[in-house]
Amino acid sequence: MTELGVRPVRDPRGVTVIGGGAVAAVDLDQALAVAPLLVAADGGADRALSLGRRPDWVIGDLDSLSDAARDLVPAGRLLEVAEQDSTDFTKCLDRIAAPLIVAVGFAGLRLDHTLAALTALVQPGAPLVVMLAPDDVVLACPPRLELPLRAGTRVSLFPMGPARGTSRGLEWPIDGIDLAPGGRVGTSNRALGPVALQIEGQVLLMLPRDCLGAVLGAIGV
Secondary structure: OOOOOOOOEEOOOOEEEEOOOOOOHHHHHHHHHHOOEEEEEOOHHHHHHHOOOOOOEEEEOOOOOOHHHHHHOOHHHEEEOOOOOOOHHHHHHOOEEOOOEEEEOOOOOOHHHHHHHHHHHOOOOOOOEEEEOOOEEEEEOOOEEEEOOOOOOEEEEEEEEEEEEEEEEEOOOOOOOOEOOOOEOEEEEEEEEEEEEEEEEEEEEEEEHHHHHHHHHHOOO
């Protein structure tokens, strides 16, 4: 058991958090290459073990963790958080101190889990998280970001609340547009080449999976 606000999981390089959703072996390998400490969100431990990786920590209410997985994780690395007011993913984020969190296994199976995880990315005080979905790299867009993209690359901006911004290098600039979940959104835009964004508000940036390296470079990893 651990109190909210206490961050017992620490790594100066980065932390990979794995959930119980769709994860290919290449997803986990790519994540661990830049964020080598592996944390499982509850039943994500079973997903990690099925891919040949034993998690360093397991965090959550542990209602989805199999007995076999529980037996393979040292008791001191099982953090049970019994409250039901947050998801297992959020429980992990609240207890990790690292410059980067890479999330895998939070998209591709259950839409409600995916939506909850995406919402967690833009919460006030949320850490820097890069989510790997089956076809996308997703992150909360920083206030300023420059991306070395190739012409024709899909660039989607989805507002999670009222937002505005300016852009350079997009086929359809966002300057002067009021973005909102129930109004104008910025999905399926295209890069003309390198892209520069300035964003005010909570906006998810979604790019193709082959842009992972560009994203990590742009955020300083």
